[in-house]
Amino acid sequence: MTGRGAGSGMPDVVPPMLPSQGDLADGERGGDWAVEFAWAGFRCVAYVRPGRVRLLSSTARSVTRSFPELSVLGERVRGSGMVLDGVVVALDDAGRPSRRPLMRRTSTVAPSESLRARVPVGFVATDLLWLDGRALLRRPYAERRRLLEGLDIAGPHVLVPPSHPAAEARFVMEAAERFGLDGLHLKRVDAAYKAGRRTRDWLRVPLRRARPVVVGGWMPAERNRPGRVGALLLGIPETPPAPGEPLGPLRYVGRVGIGSGPARRDLGELLRTLNAQISPFAAAGPGAVPEAVAADARWLVPRLVGQAEYQGWTRGAHLRLPVWRGILRPGEVGQQEWAGTPWDHDRTTQADDGAGVWGPGRRTGQVRPPQEHGRRPHAAPAPAAPAASPASAGPEPPALPAVPRETTGLAPAAPASSINRSLEQHFVYNAFNTIAALMRTDPGQARELLLGFADLSRTADRVGTPEIPLADELAAVRAYLAIEQARFGRRLEATVTVEDGLRPDDVAVAPLQVLVLVRETVQQHIEPRPEGGAVTVHAAPDGAGGAEVVVTDRGHGETRLRVPAPAACPG
Known part of the structure; x- marks a missing residue:
């Protein structure tokens, strides 16, 4: 620590500890390690008192005014205050932390309301350095982590990510690769916090x-x-x-x-x-x-x-x-x-000629899953192109596809384009906070939800692609509902079924087309009710070579989506 307030008060500055490069083999050579995701973002330390938050960069530069959303930490503080090490993150359109949208926030000292709405940020808390008059730097990481999880600060704009034992390192790497993250962190559970020093007790493992x-x-x-x-x-x-x-x-x-x-x-x-x-x-x-x-x-x-x-x-x-x-x-x-190139999302419009796979929303450089190789797109029209953004604002996230509706007793839902990046951030944080909580009570379910969320993110990354198999879309729906069921508990019942005679691999929909309907049903009609509710998703053949998907909010109404039969491919 380079400074301290009066008595046992909060320290003025705690220079952050720095990781060394490593690989998974380092964590397998001995000692107890924790394995966590590496979150791409802006490293900073949060000094939090009731109703007051001060954010310092890794070089002790104040960035408090740059991230006003993080004032929520002052509403969740315990006792006289706390000092948190962490990362400020912004999410891309697939719900992954990305430096590119974050650059739009770090380039301004006082962001406008419109910029905050377009690029919301959150704080990923990774360590606890001081709590209610007590310095924790000399305490082992396992104890600091346990205290951090017990603070109950996770929620909108704040994420306490899951931590896994070293025995699950290979699983965490698989999940990180599927989620499109850049790397992992290995942390010795018995190590103190070495402020301002680079140490082998904390290793960053890059993913290739x-x-x-x-x-x-x-x-x-x-x-x-x-x-x-x-x-x-x-x-x-x-x-x-x-x-x-x-x-x-x-x-x-x-x-x-x-x-x-x-x-x-x-x-x-x-x-x-x-x-x-x-x-x-x-x-x-x-x-x-x-x-x-x-x-x-x-x-x-x-x-x-x-x-x-x-x-x-x-x-x-x-x-x-x-x-x-x-x-x-x-x-x-x-x-x-x-x-999957860094310039794909610079294109803010896309043609209706099936070239949407090259349009916005392709963020990662991952090789796509083998089952996608060589798939011939059907001839159904691509989703409508999103409007171009003003040059000064940068590219907007791609609009979600419009959904044809036939409703029975269901109030009109908000258009798909209203499901914006801010709402995505809330869902992502809710999902990861739920998974982190389950790591303590049901690690098996937490692992399943984490892999499901990674697959859901990959489906969201395909927005801009004209079509994907209905089977892939239903898998994303199942992953979404599993996460919401874990969060809502008994307040949410959910069922996804496919009627005999329908082959969902042979019918195509725009990415997230069904998921938008399901999310609207859960978020607008079930979540507000104290008693919760039930949602069913049923896909059946329509008798003309296509399919009909029915999303039902039991006791409230249903929404029907017709999926046309694939056009015959020439030759």
């Missing part, structure tokens, strides 16, 4: 992703040996490549070394068969090759596709710490695998 890339050129290993390949210049197609079509033009996403030995020689011989005089990359703008790289580059015909592992995207839309994993055979890459 894999994606296809096009080799558009190469760099010589040495100037005096211009024929020896040193690094590959990687790109991603600007537009979705159809099978057999050229892969260019490309956006440059970085370069990667290829090591040494026979593999480099073989690759060098292959590259020489693809020599070109003209660059396949964008000539200008963010997709162009930097001049310093282009000066020595050797260009190629963009036919060679490989796989690169990486840790994320830089601000310049380049792969962070890429590693070359080899050439992919023709036919190994489906259209969905090309999606």
Whole structure:
């Protein structure tokens, strides 16, 4: 601590402890560890007194005015006050913490009400450093964590994330990968808080992703040996490549070394068969090759596709710490695998010609699940394009698809576009706070809910894709209802059924189309009632090759959604 108030008062500044890089093997070599998600965001320490909150960055700069929403901490404080270590986060459209929307908040000292509405933030509390006149820095992490969970501060704008024992590290990694997070944290449960120091008692484990890339050129290993390949210049197609079509033009996403030995020689011989005089990359703008790289580059015909592992995207839309994993055979890459780039969501409009998969909402660089590879989209029209945002405000989240309705006794619900990012944040925080509470009482159910939430997030990430199988949409509905049932307890009954004769894999809907109806029913008609209620979702064949989905709020009414039969694919 660099300062302290009078007597046993709250410290003025506690420099945050810093993690070291590590991997899961470090936590398996001995000692007791806790495993937690790494939340992408703005690290800060919260000094909280009743009715008063002071937020300091990791460099002790005051950021209190930047995040007025976090004043809610002052309403939930115990005793004379507390000091919390944590991360300020903003969520993307799929409910994942993302630095990109957060940048819009950290770039202003006093955000306007409209900016706060567009980009709400929350505080992820990860450690407790001082409580009601008692310094806790020398206490073991397990004790600090137990006290943190007992504060009962979780709620709107505040998240106390789940913590798992080291034995569940592989499961937590799987959930983080499915959720699209950047990494994990390992914390020794018997370690003190080492303020201002980097320590091996806290390890950050980055998660690597894999994606296809096009080799558009190469760099010589040495100037005096211009024929020896040193690094590959990687790109991603600007537009979705159809099978057999050229892969260019490309956006440059970085370069990667290829090591040494026979593999480099073989690759060098292959590259020489693809020599070109003209660059396949964008000539200008963010997709162009930097001049310093282009000066020595050797260009190629963009036919060679490989796989690169990486840790994320830089601000310049380049792969962070890429590693070359080899050439992919023709036919190994489906259209969905090309999606997920940092510039996808910069497009604030999308066409109605089936190209929505390349539109807003694609945030991660994950390779998509195998069952999506090669799926031919049906010919039903894409969802209506969201309106373009003012340039000064940045891109808005994509609007959820409009839903045709046939209601019986059900009051008109709010349009899907009203389910905005703020409401998403509340649901995400409620979900994670519920999961964290269950880790103490029912770890098995907590694990199931966590994986279900990850799958729900992946479905939300597909907004902008024209269609997904009804089976995937119903899986997201089940995951959502399981989380709400855990939160509501006996106040919510929920059932999802599929009638015999319907094959939900063969019928397609816009992403979240059914989920919007279910959420409106739960949030607008069941949650306000003290006694709760029951919701049923039933999908049945409509007799014309399509389906009908009926969402019923027992005792209040129902909403019907007709899903047309898939159009015949030519050929």
